[in-house]
Amino acid sequence: MVYEENKTEAVEMRHIISILLENEAGALSRVAGLFSARAYNIESLTVAPTDDPSLSRMTLVTTGTDEIVEQVCKQLNKLVDVVKLVNLTDDVHVERELILIKLVAEDERRDEVKRIMDIFHGHVIDMTDTTYTVEVTGDSEKIDAVLKALEHITMLEVVRSGQLGMARGDKGIV
Amino acid sequence: MELTGAEIIIECLKAEDIDYVFGYPGGAVLHIYDAFYKQDDVQHILVRHEQGATHAADGYARATGKPGVVLVTSGPGATNAVTGIATAYMDSIPMIVITGQVPKHLIGNDAFQEVDSVGITRPIVKHNFLINDVNDIAETFKKAFYVATTGRPGPVVIDIPKDITAEKVAFEYPSEINMRSYNPAVVADEGQIKKAVELMVKAERPMIYSGGGVIIGNGSEQLRTFTRSLGYPITQTLMGLGAFPASDPLSVGMLGMHGTYEANMGMHHSDLLIAIGARFDDRVTGALEKFCPDAKIIHIDIDPASISKNVKVDVPIVGEVTQVLDAVNALLEKAAEKTNKGAIEKWWAQINEWRAQDCLKYDRESEIIKPQFVIEELHKVTNGDAYITSDVGQHQMFAAQYYGFDKPRRWINSGGLGTMGFGLPAALGVKLAFPNEEVACITGESSIQMCLQELSTCKQYGLPIKIINLNNGYMGMVRQWQEFFYEKRYAMSYFDALPDFVALAESYGHVGIKVEKTADVRPALEEAFKQKDRLVFLDFITDREENVYPMIPSGAGLNEMILV
Ligand SMILES: Cc1ncc(C[n+]2csc(CCOP(=O)(O)OP(=O)(O)O)c2C)c(N)n1
Numbered sequence: 001m002v003y004e005e006n007k008t009e010a011v012e013m014r015h016i017i018s019i020l021l022e023n024e025a026g027a028l029s030r031v032a033g034l035f036s037a038r039a040y041n042i043e044s045l046t047v048a049p050t051d052d053p054s055l056s057r058m059t060l061v062t063t064g065t066d067e068i069v070e071q072v073c074k075q076l077n078k079l080v081d082v083v084k085l086v087n088l089t090d091d092v093h094v095e096r097e098l099i100l101i102k103l104v105a106e107d108e109r110r111d112e113v114k115r116i117m118d119i120f121h122g123h124v125i126d127m128t129d130t131t132y133t134v135e136v137t138g139d140s141e142k143i144d145a146v147l148k149a150l151e152h153i154t155m156l157e158v159v160r161s162g163q164l165g166m167a168r169g170d171k172g173i174v
Numbered sequence: 175m176e177l178t179g180a181e182i183i184i185e186c187l188k189a190e191d192i193d194y195v196f197g198y199p200g201g202a203v204l205h206i207y208d209a210f211y212k213q214d215d216v217q218h219i220l221v222r223h224e225q226g227a228t229h230a231a232d233g234y235a236r237a238t239g240k241p242g243v244v245l246v247t248s249g250p251g252a253t254n255a256v257t258g259i260a261t262a263y264m265d266s267i268p269m270i271v272i273t274g275q276v277p278k279h280l281i282g283n284d285a286f287q288e289v290d291s292v293g294i295t296r297p298i299v300k301h302n303f304l305i306n307d308v309n310d311i312a313e314t315f316k317k318a319f320y321v322a323t324t325g326r327p328g329p330v331v332i333d334i335p336k337d338i339t340a341e342k343v344a345f346e347y348p349s350e351i352n353m354r355s356y357n358p359a360v361v362a363d364e365g366q367i368k369k370a371v372e373l374m375v376k377a378e379r380p381m382i383y384s385g386g387g388v389i390i391g392n393g394s395e396q397l398r399t400f401t402r403s404l405g406y407p408i409t410q411t412l413m414g415l416g417a418f419p420a421s422d423p424l425s426v427g428m429l430g431m432h433g434t435y436e437a438n439m440g441m442h443h444s445d446l447l448i449a450i451g452a453r454f455d456d457r458v459t460g461a462l463e464k465f466c467p468d469a470k471i472i473h474i475d476i477d478p479a480s481i482s483k484n485v486k487v488d489v490p491i492v493g494e495v496t497q498v499l500d501a502v503n504a505l506l507e508k509a510a511e512k513t514n515k516g517a518i519e520k521w522w523a524q525i526n527e528w529r530a531q532d533c534l535k536y537d538r539e540s541e542i543i544k545p546q547f548v549i550e551e552l553h554k555v556t557n558g559d560a561y562i563t564s565d566v567g568q569h570q571m572f573a574a575q576y577y578g579f580d581k582p583r584r585w586i587n588s589g590g591l592g593t594m595g596f597g598l599p600a601a602l603g604v605k606l607a608f609p610n611e612e613v614a615c616i617t618g619e620s621s622i623q624m625c626l627q628e629l630s631t632c633k634q635y636g637l638p639i640k641i642i643n644l645n646n647g648y649m650g651m652v653r654q655w656q657e658f659f660y661e662k663r664y665a666m667s668y669f670d671a672l673p674d675f676v677a678l679a680e681s682y683g684h685v686g687i688k689v690e691k692t693a694d695v696r697p698a699l700e701e702a703f704k705q706k707d708r709l710v711f712l713d714f715i716t717d718r719e720e721n722v723y724p725m726i727p728s729g730a731g732l733n734e735m736i737l738v
Pocket of ligand 1: 565566567568569570592593594595617618619620621622644646648649650651652
């Protein structure tokens, strides 16, 4: 009857949640505040306006047991600014993340970086005499793999966008 | 015709049928106060501290079911209101708090008396707004009242920069509001209701566990019909008292940390728990891993997030309590006959055996005044019909255990946040709402000092409430925990510079009576309630080390109570 009894079986899983919210001042802090106030995890969070400028779309990655994530979703749904929420994890969906890396690229490194970018379908988008800035998009596993492949090269700066997600198929979230 | 922002605020309050606003002026709200001065449709009640304003509005809301309205200035006015907003939030009380803000061009400048009121209150409100444009005032008020009073109610803060209260615009109050992101109307699932009724009929050891949601949702009538048609035992939470009459034999009293033996044992041994408008608070469940080990659980609540939050339930039903119980009652008209009479009879026999423990017994012969005795006598003198507010501590638990509430909205206390200082201002709000009813504030000598200044407000508006001060010279509840769990090391729980409460009450223009002997309790109460138009402060000098029993220590299960 009680969660604690099942604690040993309760496995923490990664969940990716898509949220449509009013594009209003403060809406983002309501979501972020909820996570800190209730001690829920946020792994990544991205937010930007949609094609309808009065709405923002947020993709949030969190980890927790099924019970906790159910609570997270219910609490998010309770926020007056939240218009709609979908836990993408429940269904087939696509995920993408963008990474930008500025790395030291001199002499033979310049070719090597370009070859790695070819393999990962990435691009060099800026350069100086001594550096390249590259971009790669993909799911988190691919992004992790890129970082691993470049591990031995000095990276000056790394920025990841956090996950974006969308359900597969012909239905939209609204 | 064009109105100023300040005048529009008044018009909005009128449109919402608001008769009282509890507030305190300051720079950022002076335009609004000027608008108040020029009209008398909405009466402004001047408190002595913004915390008092919030509790008074809250008490008013709890007693009437209508939203309470508060008006405070920016900066310290807003921060002083925070405790009261959180108090209302924890108990789901509809409230509108209007906070003044510095003029728009100064926001973010660390201007004089500027705080980020929306930011500070965000985690303790149902929703909040910062109005940026005089054109938005009317719609924002409409939304605020709609959000505060529908679904699971709660406080809503509206922050208004000073400059826009002076700007002018044509006023029109929206007759309807539609918010795409907020839709509180839920219709409970019929299938779930059928499933629940099936379980109810089959149960052998059922327990109805009803909470504050029944009172807030005005479901007392339905709850009574429901409970009586099944003839099952019912226990109520601290917040739910009065929804079902305490004097009805089906009532086994309050449950939880200081609940009755029969209620907690009944919970623990039940095979079906019917939770209605209750939220499985930690003070109710005791140790979660030991909670109701054999019970299937039905949970009726308006808030889906309340369901399966602490305890996983078997049959969740999301809906308005009135609507759900009406549907359940309709099904029970035929089904109630099919209950398992034999098993239920045995169950009642067991419950009555627990009852025979008489867990609320205390020394009735004591010459030193027992706090329990004062509450029982108060019940008699007021025919059990008074509005009772309380503060937080032992006196609150004694009031809950011994007053015996038969009607909803008569028991007004801060259950969720446990805010000392709530009782007096709340009583003031109740008395304004019901001038012809008896209103008493049960308090302790520590709690009463937290919002004592409101005695002055009571004087100004002629609010003859009765203050029942159970004066044990200790922060009794803190002392009790220190006695039980810290080997009587009474760290900071003793007051050795108490005021003379009689003189204090008199200095505010009220009547003070000190009562030191058990024999004087009844006459003093009678004398106090005879004084219809005076506030009477009754200072009962009670047994210093009386404890609240039964008690479930933290970490224990509901079947592991400490009894007297
Ligand atoms: C604002 C606030 N501060 C502290 C507490 C912690 N607290 C709970 S009960 C209590 C003692 C209350 O003493 P008193 O009002 O004299 O009542 P008694 O328990 O003696 O009846 C305290 C300090 C609280 N509930 N609220």
